[in-house]
Amino acid sequence: MLTAKSYKNEILMRLFNFFNRPKLYLTPDQQFLEVSYQPQSEKPLYDICDESGRIIKTGKITRDNMRVAVADLFSSGYIFLILDGDEIRQQRFKISR
Numbered sequence: 001m002l003t004a005k006s007y008k009n010e011i012l013m014r015l016f017n018f019f020n021r022p023k024l025y026l027t028p029d030q031q032f033l034e035v036s037y038q039p040q041s042e043k044p045l046y047d048i049c050d051e052s053g054r055i056i057k058t059g060k061i062t063r064d065n066m067r068v069a070v071a072d073l074f075s076s077g078y079i080f081l082i083l084d085g086d087e088i089r090q091q092r093f094k095i096s097r
Contacts, residue, residue: 022082022091030095032067041085049079
């Protein structure tokens, strides 16, 4: 049974998750992807996948603001996945050269 307290907690958690989405910015020369994200677990990981879902790159999220080298990626659309504890967050980005 859903109580008022559990409903309120669920709404607060959804709002937090909405505002804690990864923010991605390509540098003007498109050599780096700047990632702004506040991790919720001790060892979050990231994957960069192509549009077919194939993992292209993987690594650890080491701080709230970091850079990932993307100079070796071709012009295309990609998905940046964050694996943070039990949560998976994603954000799309596109490289145009």
